[in-house]
Amino acid sequence: DTGVSQNPRHKITKRGQNVTFRCDPISEHNRLYWYRQTLGQGPEFLTYFQNEAQLEKSRLLSDRFSAERPKGSFSTLEIQRTEQGDSAMYLCASTRGTAEYEQYFGPGTRLTVT
Amino acid sequence: RKEVEQDPGPFNVPEGATVAFNCTYSNSASQSFFWYRQDCRKEPKLLMSVYSSGNEDGRFTAQLNRASQYISLLIRDSKLSDSATYLCVVNKGGGADGLTFGKGTHLIIQP
Numbered sequence: 001d002t003g004v005s006q007n008p009r010h011k012i013t014k015r016g017q018n019v020t021f022r023c024d025p026i027s028e029h030n031r032l033y034w035y036r037q038t039l040g041q042g043p044e045f046l047t048y049f050q051n052e053a054q055l056e057k058s059r060l061l062s063d064r065f066s067a068e069r070p071k072g073s074f075s076t077l078e079i080q081r082t083e084q085g086d087s088a089m090y091l092c093a094s095t096r097g098t099a100e101y102e103q104y105f106g107p108g109t110r111l112t113v114t
Numbered sequence: 115r116k117e118v119e120q121d122p123g124p125f126n127v128p129e130g131a132t133v134a135f136n137c138t139y140s141n142s143a144s145q146s147f148f149w150y151r152q153d154c155r156k157e158p159k160l161l162m163s164v165y166s167s168g169n170e171d172g173r174f175t176a177q178l179n180r181a182s183q184y185i186s187l188l189i190r191d192s193k194l195s196d197s198a199t200y201l202c203v204v205n206k207g208g209g210a211d212g213l214t215f216g217k218g219t220h221l222i223i224q225p
Contacts, residue, residue: 002157033212040122042201042215043158056212091157102148103213105157 002026004106006092012112013082020078021109025094032075033103034067035091036060043091049075082113117141120202120216128224131192135219137185137202144214146205147178149187151198152218158201161187189221197223 003026013019025032030051035043046065047057051072061067064082069075079086089110093103120137127133139147147164162169164176164185175188185202202216 002159040217042118042217045212045214048212058212102160105159107157
């Protein structure tokens with residue numbers, strides 16, 4: 001257990017529905033990252049926050065995806081109008097500094113879109 | 115060219131052997147390099163950072179060649195518990211702070 005928690009751990013939804021995932025980072029970590037991982041691939045960067053500010057978004061983050069970190073603590077990732085291609089493991093990671101510091105990953109939320 | 119390329123394996127290696135993985139990256143602006151380990155159905159965990167001068171942590175040695183944009187990981191005296199997927203990770207550089215992961219190299223240590 002790295003100290004980063006994610007909820008729910010599993011989510012099954014029908015195509016077209018909206019889903020929201022939550023990440024609680026290690027409390028003193030000011031940076032929070034979201035990644036997506038599919039079978040046989042490494043994690044793909046989606047976005048990251050420095051405190052409450054969203055500083056970078058990947059091209060992978062389409063208009064249907066939105067992330068927030070309202071008080072600089074926990075973060076949510078929402079996917080609207082889910083598609084089957086959104087099925088993946090969504091990983092959250094936190095770190096106390098910039099990119100050269102170790103990122104601590106949560107256990108992930110596995111999304112299945114039917 | 116993919117941003118981070120690794121041989122996916124699997125590498126089947128007898129216990130006690132030495133095994134080496136390589137990784138190449140395309141972004142010359144990258145400044146931070148890592149090896150992460152991921153066990154089946156688990157989250158990635160940092161194995162070691164990779165420094166320009168090379169660095170060692172017990173049985174693990176990491177090397178960086180900036181000119182060739184190449185990173186390596188050497189595992190000596192491999193243990194059964196070393197069986198995992200090893201992810202080569204590079205920061206995006208150029209002011210961008212996200213990390214780019216390779217697909218990973220799958221290692222199986224056989225008794």
